[in-house]
Amino acid sequence: MTGNTQDFPGKAPPDGGALPFIYPPTAANIQFFSDALLRRELVAIPTETVYGLAANALDASAAGSIFEIKGRPLVDPLILHLHRPEAAVQLAFLPEPFFRLAEAFWPGPLTLILRKKPLVPDIITAGKETVALRIPAHPVTQSLLECVGCPLAAPSANPFGYVSPTTAKHVADSFGSRLPYILDGGACRIGLESTILDLSKPGQESILRPGAVPAEALAKVFGHPVPYHEKRAPCARPATAPGMFSRHYSPRTTLQLVKEAGSLKTESDTARIFLKAPETGQRNSPHHYWLSERGDPLEMAQSLFSLLRRIDQAGYGRIVCEVPPAGETGILRAVRDRLLRAASV
Ligand code: TXA
Ligand code: MG
Secondary structure (H helix, E strand, O other): OOOOOOOOOOOOOOOOOOOOEEEOOOHHHHHHHHHHHHOOOOEEEOOOOOOEEEEEOOOHHHHHHHHHHHOOOOOOOOEEEOOOHHHHHHOEEOOOHHHHHHHHHOOOOEEEEEEEOOOOOHHHHOOOOEEEEEOOOOHHHHHHHHHHOOOEEOOEOOOOOEOOOOOHHHHHHHHHHHOOEEEOOOOOOOOOOOEEEEOOOOOOOEEEEOOOOOHHHHHHHHOOOOOOOOOOOOOOOOOOOOOOOOOOOEOOOEEEEEOOOOOOOOOOOEEEEEEEOOOHHHHOOOOEEEEEOOOOHHHHHHHHHHHHHHHHHOOOOEEEEEOOOOOOOOOHHHHHHHHHHHHOO
């Protein structure tokens, strides 16, 4: 885990170290972060998917600063993070499948879109009638949510459009001293954002963003398949589509997707990313990278954003990356989705 193992409640790091400061998740620091949130400060928090940039969701002005620091358009609504499913009662109208889904997948990487109640500030939902809710599965953020006692609005803790962060250091790299409070929870277990399921129209449930809770698992709860339309242009329906700007999760380096990277000619200004470790002959090039040693889908998800950031810093002119084929199931569908968006212009 990054950072020092001391507590620094309420004061600057004792060695006068440069901001931002990454706080280890001790009980005193969790209390300190909770107090900071109640003072309207923004803090970065670990989740099992990606790090979030959190504010008290019931305070419109605190939530407003999230948009400012991220450079996020006000038309892009935020997800609320809760400690317990019961907290949703105050925030949204809960249709029949809500508690069954909560029972099956919470805490975990599933975000539910529901019709909102007036308590949720309009800035959170970008003026929409619906609100996004989830219970994250990270124990550090669970403790923080319990301590602070209010829902936390938290988008991924990256500048708008850039690759999401999966370590505390990624957050520090992006925001520097503009975001002094980062709570360290280690590397994210999943590494890709939550699955988003729209429950706001009874009988017309649909997946808006694929994630670690796959369509197949949702279908079991509903007793029928739940649609996800990859082909629906993300910017065509800004009112409902998450990540609605088609370019999203993008490294600064130009990214080109290919079915199979092994046959390409090696060029020193091009980083090549394989989904799984290539044959011996290909392994030795310093410009060859892979998402997983043995082709394990969860490992591919975990390493995608981290690797894109690393390669972005290495100064290549171009990245060529293998993409899982259309029609993939499970978390590979999410890996494919993020790559298509990251490569889109
Ligand atoms: O795993 C995650 O979901 C992470 C962690 C931090 O929880 N959060 C995350 O937040 O990915 P963000 O803001 O980067 O992505 C949330 C997406 C946005 O694309 C937004 O458009 C969509 O959720 N969203 C939020 N509220 C919505 C709503 N009422 N209707 C439709 N989409 C919504
Ligand atoms: Mg995001």
